Amino acid sequence: MSVQIVGLIAIGLLFVLLALRTPVAFSMLIIGFGGMWYLNGMRSAGAVLITESYGSVTNYSLIVVPMFVLLGNVASAAGFSRGLYDAAYAWVGWLRGGLASASVIGCAAFSAVSGSSVATAVTIGKVALPEMKRLGYGAGLSTGAIAAGGTLGFLIPPSTGFVIYAILTEESIGRLFMAGILPGLLMMALFMATVGIVTWINPAAGPRGEPMRLVRRLAILARALPMIAVIMLSIGGIYLGIFTPVEASGIGAALVVILAVVSRSLSRGQFFHAVMETVRTSAMLYMIVIGANVLNPFLAVTHIPDMLGSALSATGLGPYGTLAIIIFAYIVLGMFLDGLSMLVVTIPIVYPAILAAGFDPIWFGVVAVIVIEMGMITPPVGLNVFVIKGVARDVPLVTIFKGVAPFLLAMIICLLLIIIFPEIALVIPNTMFG
Structure with a gap:
């Protein structure tokens, strides 16, 4: 049996394991280790497992993950997310659908400290959904806006998706x-x-909400300024070259903890809970990285990525035809896999094809994350939809899926604009790094 056939069978078994709800980290570990064992023997498989596991957990860049997760958990537990939401509502609440727009802005702001789509949707959902229900908002619009707004947590830095993509591609x-x-x-x-x-x-x-006087708007904004300052310092420090992403994550986490202590908005029990949630989330993400790094050498041995690149080139569809096929495959997979699973399973396979097609890998990282975000609100999986269902228990799933449909169209428009105008994604990194 050729190594390519072994690789295809292994990928099929990987999707079977994922369909059986085996955790993605262990699915990749099983297939990567088992595949190397079958092809090169136990000694080689054991060496890959040991070296890749050690290399993953000692990767300095991965410190970004626990630090930004801690930042988001402490900010949520201390109620700082409420301040961000209130500030957004003070300025756009007078518009028709102002509470929903404020929820979107609140999601964007909280995304800049959490890096997680699910955490953003849950945190803002708990704050905004009761208010929108009280004021008579349609259930579809209110749940749809937050489910869609939560996906910004996977795109706006510090995005967990970008960290994983960077580790997998060495970008x-x-x-x-x-x-x-x-x-x-x-x-x-x-x-x-x-x-x-x-x-x-x-x-x-x-x-529409009741308009507020300028003095009251400024007062509400002032209460959110410390959290906004942390966001601007972390992201702005990276842009200006003052901090590396790792340093920015540590400084941001420390500042949020200090803010919570000074404002007395965080009890010992809440802080302990935030730390334990950080440990659980970080352990899960580290295991995913280990699993991906064990799977990747096996895929390299089978030449599956090279074979995919050759097959796509043979179609004669050109770079954008190749991109269209990959995006279509992502959309289909997004109906059945959660975002992180899809990212870690597919990037090692499609990344060589993207490079061969001549696309900028940083730009493709943005495209991939947006397509993965779309999967977070599409049936039947739609992770963010189920998360919002857990907050709004009285709203049927069908209503939430209908509510996110217009926002899904907006995401498609955003994706097309970034494909047509790559500078939208590349202008800041190219300016910053020259």
Whole structure:
């Protein structure tokens, strides 16, 4: 049996394990270790497992993950997310559908400290959904706006998706973080435009809020300024070259903990819970990286990535035809796999084909993350939809999926704009790094 056939069988078994709900980290470990054992023997498989596991956990760049996760968990436990949401509502609440737009802005702001789509959706959902229900917002618009807004956590830095992509492809985490800023802001603007269009068609779906006087708006904004300052310091420090992403994550986490202590908004129990959640999340992400790094040498031995690249080149569709096929495959996989699973399983396979097609790997990282975000709100998996269902238990799943449909269209428009105008993603990293 040829190594290519072994590789194809192994990939098929990998998807079977994922379909059986085996954790993605252990699915990759089993297939990577088992495949190397079958092809090169136990000694080679054991060496890959040991060296790749050690190399993964000692990777300095991965410190970004626990630090930014801690930052987001402490900010959520201390109630700083409420301040970000209130500040957004103070300035856009008077618009039709203002609470939904404020939720989108709140998601974008909290994304800049959490790096997690699910955490963003849950945190802002708990704050915003009761308010929108009280004010008579349509269930579809309110849940759809937050489910879609939560996906910004995977795009706006510090994105966990970008960290994993950088580790898998050996690209710069800093460049990827910077590449996500303008696309993230563009998507936020398109989501807000979607809220405006939905409420223009159906005004009852999102009534206007009471306008606030400028003095009160400024007072509410002032209460959120410390958290906004942490965000600006962390992301701005990376852009200006003052901090590396790792240093920025540590400084940001330390500042949020100090803010929580000084403001007395975090009890010992809450802090302990935030730390334990950070440990659990970080352990899960580290295991995913280990699994991916054990799987990758096996895929290299089978030449599956090279074979895929050759097959795509043989189609004669050109670079953008290749890209279209990859995006279509991502959309289909997104209906069945969660975002991180899809990222770590597919990037080692499609990345060589992207390089062969002549695309910028940083730009493709943004494209891949946006397509993966789309999978977070599409049926039947739609992880963010199920997360919001857990917060809004009285809203049927069908209603939430209908509510996210207009926002999914906005994401498609955002993706097309970035494909047509790659500078949207590349202008900041190219300016920063020269």
